[in-house]
Amino acid sequence: MVDLSVRIGDITLQNPITPASGAFSWEYNDVIDLNRLGGLVAKTICREPRLGNPTPRMAETEAGIIQSIGLPGKGIEYFVDHIVPEYARFKPPLIVSVSSENTEDFAALAEELSVPDVDVIEANISCPTRNATGGNFAMHEEHTKEVIGAIRAKTNKPLWVKLSPNAGDIVSIARAAEEAGADALCIANTFLSLKIRTDNFRPALGNKFGGLVSPALKPIVLRMVYQVAKVVKIPVIGIGGVTKAEDVVEYMLAGASAVGIGYAGFRNPTALITIIDDLAAWCDERGIKKVTDLIGAVKDDDMEMDTLVAASAGV
Amino acid sequence: MVDLSVRIGDITLQNPITPASGAFSWEYNDVIDLNRLGGLVAKTICREPRLGNPTPRMAETEAGIIQSIGLPGKGIEYFVDHIVPEYARFKPPLIVSVSSENTEDFAALAEELSVPDVDVIEANISCPTRNATGGNFAMHEEHTKEVIGAIRAKTNKPLWVKLSPNAGDIVSIARAAEEAGADALCIANTFLSLKIRTDNFRPALGNKFGGLVSPALKPIVLRMVYQVAKVVKIPVIGIGGVTKAEDVVEYMLAGASAVGIGYAGFRNPTALITIIDDLAAWCDERGIKKVTDLIGAVKDDDMEMDTLVAASAGV
Amino acid sequence: MSYEPCEKYTDSALRFGDEDHYPERIVGEFLGEVVSNDWVNGEYKHMILKVHARALDSYAGQFFHLLCPSPDGAEVYMRRPMSIYRIDKAASQIEFLYKCEGRGTRGMGMLKEGDDFNLAGPLGKGFTLDPKWKNIVVLGRGVGLATLAPLSQLAAEKGVGITAILSARNPGVVMSKDLFEGFGATTIPVLDTDGTSDVANVEKILNGLIDEGKADAFFTCGSNRLLSLMKKVGKARGVPGQVAMEQIMVCGFGACYVCMRTFEIDGEKTLKRVCRDGPVFNMQEAVGW
Amino acid sequence: MSYEPCEKYTDSALRFGDEDHYPERIVGEFLGEVVSNDWVNGEYKHMILKVHARALDSYAGQFFHLLCPSPDGAEVYMRRPMSIYRIDKAASQIEFLYKCEGRGTRGMGMLKEGDDFNLAGPLGKGFTLDPKWKNIVVLGRGVGLATLAPLSQLAAEKGVGITAILSARNPGVVMSKDLFEGFGATTIPVLDTDGTSDVANVEKILNGLIDEGKADAFFTCGSNRLLSLMKKVGKARGVPGQVAMEQIMVCGFGACYVCMRTFEIDGEKTLKRVCRDGPVFNMQEAVGW
Numbered sequence A, B: 001m002v003d004l005s006v007r008i009g010d011i012t013l014q015n016p017i018t019p020a021s022g023a024f025s026w027e028y029n030d031v032i033d034l035n036r037l038g039g040l041v042a043k044t045i046c047r048e049p050r051l052g053n054p055t056p057r058m059a060e061t062e063a064g065i066i067q068s069i070g071l072p073g074k075g076i077e078y079f080v081d082h083i084v085p086e087y088a089r090f091k092p093p094l095i096v097s098v099s100s101e102n103t104e105d106f107a108a109l110a111e112e113l114s115v116p117d118v119d120v121i122e123a124n125i126s127c128p129t130r131n132a133t134g135g136n137f138a139m140h141e142e143h144t145k146e147v148i149g150a151i152r153a154k155t156n157k158p159l160w161v162k163l164s165p166n167a168g169d170i171v172s173i174a175r176a177a178e179e180a181g182a183d184a185l186c187i188a189n190t191f192l193s194l195k196i197r198t199d200n201f202r203p204a205l206g207n208k209f210g211g212l213v214s215p216a217l218k219p220i221v222l223r224m225v226y227q228v229a230k231v232v233k234i235p236v237i238g239i240g241g242v243t244k245a246e247d248v249v250e251y252m253l254a255g256a257s258a259v260g261i262g263y264a265g266f267r268n269p270t271a272l273i274t275i276i277d278d279l280a281a282w283c284d285e286r287g288i289k290k291v292t293d294l295i296g297a298v299k300d301d302d303m304e305m306d307t308l309v310a311a312s313a314g315v
Numbered sequence C, D: 001m002s003y004e005p006c007e008k009y010t011d012s013a014l015r016f017g018d019e020d021h022y023p024e025r026i027v028g029e030f031l032g033e034v035v036s037n038d039w040v041n042g043e044y045k046h047m048i049l050k051v052h053a054r055a056l057d058s059y060a061g062q063f064f065h066l067l068c069p070s071p072d073g074a075e076v077y078m079r080r081p082m083s084i085y086r087i088d089k090a091a092s093q094i095e096f097l098y099k100c101e102g103r104g105t106r107g108m109g110m111l112k113e114g115d116d117f118n119l120a121g122p123l124g125k126g127f128t129l130d131p132k133w134k135n136i137v138v139l140g141r142g143v144g145l146a147t148l149a150p151l152s153q154l155a156a157e158k159g160v161g162i163t164a165i166l167s168a169r170n171p172g173v174v175m176s177k178d179l180f181e182g183f184g185a186t187t188i189p190v191l192d193t194d195g196t197s198d199v200a201n202v203e204k205i206l207n208g209l210i211d212e213g214k215a216d217a218f219f220t221c222g223s224n225r226l227l228s229l230m231k232k233v234g235k236a237r238g239v240p241g242q243v244a245m246e247q248i249m250v251c252g253f254g255a256c257y258v259c260m261r262t263f264e265i266d267g268e269k270t271l272k273r274v275c276r277d278g279p280v281f282n283m284q285e286a287v288g289w
């Protein structure tokens, strides 16, 4: 039997399969055994209670969905008092995603979330549906560095940073996050998108823009993971379009140490467990003893490193 | 009967449907009547004869394809002497896509292409699969401004500029192209991507990276068209995932004056003609007299302009 | 050149008779086998599925989340929520009544006897029957009736009397009359064609039923107009009520916050998740849509 | 809530009997009706389609580009190139012989009598028969035989004698023997199981046929090993030859430059498009793959 465990900095995940933030809650325990997951990832929490965006919050597109939820939640106090304990009943480490509109508050939130039952802080600096007064740190190197540096100063918990695929130069932003003290990088959040209804000429979502989620996007995110993993030393977690065990393998070959899964769990609520089982079987069939052997194992040495990487970063 | 004609600067297209560069050639006259198209768009041409990238040049992905062709061609001389005349036999305006690795050569090429049978120069500053010595101007505002300015100085032909969806801040780059003298903006080229085979751990394409093409991407490109059309005065041509007449309507509502179509023509070689017919029928059913009435007609006045636009631009 | 496993998604849903490795889970992913899938009239179809035993453990007002096949070759990405129309434990069958209109329901409509159909559930909080209630009134329109049908089944099992007001455009589409009557319900069809479905007339009927002592509780589904009416009458006359709501869904488990509806509780507006806090809600708190 | 036309793609392909608004186009998009789609052996299937008259205007070595249905619910995005196996103008039918392996061909394999199947074509340059040639030799393996079959049909029609060397793993998969013999061909099966498919043996057979005056031209398809061999023998003995090549395709029209293969012409290497410059090429120029 293959050893599926992976290490993300100081944290050990029993397998590389985690849910993606916002696409998961402890309530999924109704349908799958949460104790089998690599980690538990809570929905992004903000300081104040928020209702979120106007409905409709989801619209189907050609090959996927766009969604704009608006980070609803009951605020940090309720979260620490009532939601953290819901997750604490399960064994896998709890990764808590957090977001804010300004650097100081972001850092303060991270500090307040650094309670014993929280194992990892995931800084969501990339949500493309933040509200009217919000920003998106992950579009800029300097903003990323600043906010991650501030958070790092306020917490000793492992700090994961979720980057945006909307950034043009993900490599520089990844480097900035690493330098500012990130322990791991989650690549990536959703793609800023728009759908207009041709019957009434109105945007299909209540909030106009939304984030595109689709298995179709995996090759783009995989390219980002590959580019980033080549240059950073900290682990990368690939998030985007994982729907089967081979996708986990593909992300790991590209350099990821683990994956996050959203969409596949909507489509098949038992998908995460199936993917864990299939991944183990895939490794066993090929005599792979440790899943970590796959990390960065893409065979590309004999391919010229052309300037595409540079090109995408702007030459 | 609706009037389908649209104006892109000084050029009139009899309808807003054009093929996308690289996905079309005069040889499609075997299957459709090219005289019915809004325009004819030739494959991007470079100065020297080029063989292009190693095969395989295409791989299927979850929902689309990645491709890396590498701009093969017989060079500019052959193009002007033999290929331009092939297109000149047909009535719609000929749009010639051109690319180069450096500003001076790019401008010189545009000048050499300014022959009578060429109606429009399309500057492809965004091809994500340029060769080992190439760059990608469309990732950066300054590079865009410089190269478009240089081209503008050398040709009086209408100048369209094809932008890259890989850029983080498409609005600024669009503005730069406009200021430098572009007559229209083509949004967008393909998304830089990667696929790794899980059987042999190797990249699926001979050139490693490729451009993702998929109807799934339409909501992302539509968002870009919408953002750009709100701030520039020159016409925008929407390119990405158009597969039916309603997609043309959606792009026009978002602010596009015309569309470019690649993938749909691969899937259904008669698609462009069908889309023209369906678009006319769609307008007629709704009593729309001029297709230009659709341009920018999205109903979004009552929606707060939240900071997502800003967010995606980096706030 | 073929080198990759082609299955795009993993799928380990349970079929009828399969061993259940997670019997303690209250929700499951199942592969039902289509027993029949017939037209009820020009718009609605009725599907009967043979399902795994765990899927039968569901009750009135709950729903399943259905992975519809494609009607046109391109994938249908999101599941579709659908109320349980009838549960037949003896036959290991579950039934849906649905309107065939969009891509998902049209794809569903193409399924034939023997085909597999992936369903996740049962999900949500369904109807509750207070043991004190001796007679209830259900008022439904369109597919809303599909949601109210198993409530009548439940009420009938508990010996509660039912009056079902079935609203429809014309007599041709008065569905479920037989089903409701099979549960011993008294049915009152009201139609658009003869004006009997007018708010004023339905209001009169409701008040009449209260007067007769036949309305210990109100239940509705499927029409905003009827919800407002029942809410008003219920409030005026002190009749408690429940309403089954609809909203676009993604997860169905309460995780994604896509399926929100507005409710007013003690004068304060709030949002609730239709999939988990409902789909059945206190009628007096529902704001409608 | 349903508000959009659901058809994801436009489609205006011609069916059998449809009026043709563009009769002057040499390529078309057609909706063929599946007449039959049966297994030939454990790996290969044979499909017969009833097609529009324009689609029948095709010849040996040309191909159609097939829009395969999904084998698994997720869309198959690219068309699949497939040689014409047989054209039956009298019956308005076109036939394909194909190996069922990847997503596309497995989807194709699921089609049943009466189903629609979208095909674009005929595409490419096929085989040419020099009027001087009295006897030809075709050497094929696997699905390569599907490509060579209509060449034999053509040769037979022109009174050209054919020797068909059919290479296969074992006797169970020697396909098309009857078809080739039906065209009056002499067939020579060579097998892996008894070693007769060895390069050395096939070389002996080829040289023997040249000696007998039965080889005015060589034709091959389906195996790189056999191509190299025929090329060598052809070069040594001055026998002209044609080879049908394969490569992953996108457009099929010569526009996209995806389907490139390397050729060597007068000592210089160059790339050609399989879809438009071929798929049939001068054997001596082909570099193989």
Ligand SMILES: Cc1cc2nc3c(=O)[nH]c(=O)nc-3n(C[C@H](O)[C@H](O)[C@H](O)COP(=O)(O)OP(=O)(O)OC[C@H]3O[C@@H](n4cnc5c(N)ncnc54)[C@H](O)[C@@H]3O)c2cc1C
Binding pocket: A060, C063, C078, C079, C080, C081, C082, C083, C084, C096, C097, C098, C099, C100, C101, C102, C103, C104, C105, C106, C143, C146, C147, C245, C246, C247, C248, C249, C274, C279, D001, D002, D003
């Ligand atoms: C709890 C619940 C129970 C339901 N029970 C039934 C039932 O028993 N019978 C029945 O016919 N219908 C029922 N519906 C409505 C049913 O879910 C929609 O008719 C169906 O999703 C439409 O899908 P479509 O692909 O045909 O339409 P499309 O318009 O193509 O769907 C587009 C998107 O909108 C969503 N959508 C469209 N209409 C609705 C709606 N009314 N409610 C929620 N989402 C919608 C779809 O799920 C999809 O995501 C129920 C809805 C809910 C929430």
Ligand SMILES: Cc1cc2nc3c(=O)[nH]c(=O)nc-3n(C[C@H](O)[C@H](O)[C@H](O)COP(=O)(O)OP(=O)(O)OC[C@H]3O[C@@H](n4cnc5c(N)ncnc54)[C@H](O)[C@@H]3O)c2cc1C
Binding pocket: B060, C001, C002, C003, D063, D078, D079, D080, D081, D082, D083, D084, D096, D097, D098, D099, D100, D101, D102, D103, D104, D105, D106, D143, D146, D147, D245, D246, D247, D248, D249, D274, D279
């Ligand atoms: C001109 C021509 C004629 C052909 N004629 C026949 C025939 O008569 N019978 C037959 O069985 N096969 C034939 N082939 C091969 C056939 O196209 C492939 O077997 C088929 O495309 C495989 O698709 P798949 O979905 O089953 O495989 P997958 O491996 O799932 O395909 C993945 C991708 O690779 C491409 N691909 C895979 N194998 C080939 C191949 N050998 N050539 C080109 N592209 C490939 C597919 O088109 C697709 O884009 C022909 C190929 C060409 C180019």
Ligand SMILES: Cc1cc2nc3c(=O)[nH]c(=O)nc-3n(C[C@H](O)[C@H](O)[C@H](O)COP(=O)(O)O)c2cc1C
Binding pocket: A020, A021, A022, A023, A043, A044, A067, A069, A071, A097, A124, A127, A162, A188, A189, A190, A213, A214, A215, A239, A240, A241, A242, A260, A261, A262, A263, A264, C250, C256, C258
């Ligand atoms: C409904 C929904 C809500 C989401 N909410 C959040 C969130 O709160 N925080 C966050 O970091 N990402 C959020 N995401 C993004 C996901 O975590 C993930 O990055 C994305 O869905 C891509 O992964 P997938 O392709 O596996 O779905 C959300 C996605 C969806 C679909």
Ligand SMILES: Cc1cc2nc3c(=O)[nH]c(=O)nc-3n(C[C@H](O)[C@H](O)[C@H](O)COP(=O)(O)O)c2cc1C
Binding pocket: B020, B021, B022, B023, B043, B044, B067, B069, B071, B097, B124, B127, B162, B188, B189, B190, B213, B214, B215, B239, B240, B241, B242, B260, B261, B262, B263, B264, D250, D256, D258
């Ligand atoms: C095979 C292929 C080759 C392409 N070559 C070019 C090219 O030479 N120049 C260019 O500007 N775009 C090129 N493109 C990009 C297309 O013009 C277009 O931007 C892209 O395919 C998105 O449109 P679609 O979704 O309609 O296909 C190519 C695309 C494909 C699929």
Ligand code: FES
Binding pocket: C248, C249, C250, C251, C252, C253, C254, C255, C256, C257, C258, C259, C273, C274, C275, C276
């Ligand atoms: S559908 Fe996800 S919370 Fe209700």
Ligand code: FES
Binding pocket: D248, D249, D250, D251, D252, D253, D254, D255, D256, D257, D258, D259, D273, D274, D275, D276
């Ligand atoms: S497949 Fe496009 S050029 Fe051959």
